[in-house]
Amino acid sequence: MTPLNYNHLYYFFTVAREGSIAKASGSLHLTPQTISGQITKFEAQIGVNLFDRTGKTLQLSEMGHLIYSHAEEIFQLGDELSNVLKTQRPISWQTLSVGITDVIPKVLAHQLLKPALKMSESIRLVCHEGDQISLLASLAVNKLDLIITDQPLEPGGHVKAYTHQIAESGLTFFATKEKAAGYRKGFPQSLSSQPFLMQSKKSVVRQRLMMWLDKEGVTPTIVAEFDDSALMKSFGQEGYGVFSVPTIIEKYIASQYGVEIIGRAEECIDRYYIISPERKIKHPAVVEIVNSIPR
Incomplete structure (x- = not known):
């Protein structure tokens, strides 16, 4: 078997890590054409496609994911x-x-x-x-x-x-300092029709939160949904809506994002x-x- 070309492997690893040939070009100080050509040679040598190519978009193939994980360990x-x-x-x-x-x-x-x-x-x-x-x-x-x-x-x-x-943890609700006092009064009914930042549908806590809101007769206006909880907090920090986090990290959130607690749902349990x-x-x-x- 032909020995593995580790330069080719490193070019592939860098492209996969950076997410594009253009970004890898800057990291490796090589032209995009050089990198693209070397990866093509590498694919020919090992006999598999490392990327699924759609136009200029590169997505790791199934074999590409496997080879990337090995390359990560090697480097x-x-x-x-x-x-x-x-x-x-x-x-x-x-x-x-x-x-x-x-x-x-x-x-x-x-x-x-x-x-x-x-x-x-x-x-x-x-x-x-x-x-x-x-x-x-x-x-x-x-x-x-x-x-x-x-x-x-x-x-x-x-x-x-x-x-x-x-x-396990209940949920704590936050808003900006300017809006917290108004939401705190009459919580949780005060959230009805108010802008709310919600976890994505694949989050288990969203299901429990929606059930709790329904039980309390509260229907907020969901203005955005997030897979990334850090991004949700950033939008909350800017005043785009109320958001919730596990109570076990509420002190950190209040300190880090400069927001205030408006209420808790202790019976809305999220488990880890x-x-x-x-x-x-x-x-x-x-x-x-x-x-x-x-x-």
């Missing part, structure tokens, strides 16, 4: 080797690869993962975002050590994995889970994360 090891050669101090790193579903608030994921980086052992944390289906596929082929999600595994699924509940390939968690960093969660 991560290369960076580690470069560091060892530079410092002359070999370090034994243990990698913790975490999948985070895109509906999980980033600050919550940050709080959950912090204990792993405070361990005496040298832990390299690698985080991947995506939807639950794609992350489960990565877990199934041992590309992830765990997934942080708001949805437990469905019974009868094809992936052999286990769900561990790690936290770790999905792991093990019934009994063994990875030392995952054990540390679970043991650090307040009970």
Whole structure:
């Protein structure tokens, strides 16, 4: 078999990471034509298409995703080797690869993962975002050590994995300082017909929130929906509408975004889970994360 051309692999890896040949061109200091030509040669050498091409848009093919994950590990090891050669101090790193579903608030994921980086052992944390289906596929082929999600595994699924509940929380509602007092009076009925920023339909908490609002007889005006909770908070900070977050991070949100609490829905419970390939968690960093969660 012809030896793998690692220059070609790196060009492919950079394009996939940057999202386009144009951006990779700036990163690699090569012309787009050069990069495109080298990737075409690489595809011919390995006999597979790495990208699904629609016009000028590049999307990783199924095989492209697989090769990208291997390339990521290869170049991560290369960076580690470069560091060892530079410092002359070999370090034994243990990698913790975490999948985070895109509906999980980033600050919550940050709080959950912090204990792993405070361990005496040298832990390299690698985080991947995506939807639950794609992350489960990565877990199934041992590309992830765990997934942080708001949805437990469905019974009868094809992936052999286990769900561990790690936290639960009610919801806290926020608005700008200028509008908070008006919403606070008569909450939650004060939200009726008012602009509201809502989580996307694929978020479990949205379903519970809609049921709670219906039970309270409240019909806000949903002006925007978001997969990315950080983007939702940014719009809320600018006064485009009321938004809700898990109560367990309310202090951070009030401080970071300069918004005020207008009320809570303690019975609107959102639960968070770790999905792991093990019934009994063994990875030392995952054990540390679970043991650090307040009970």
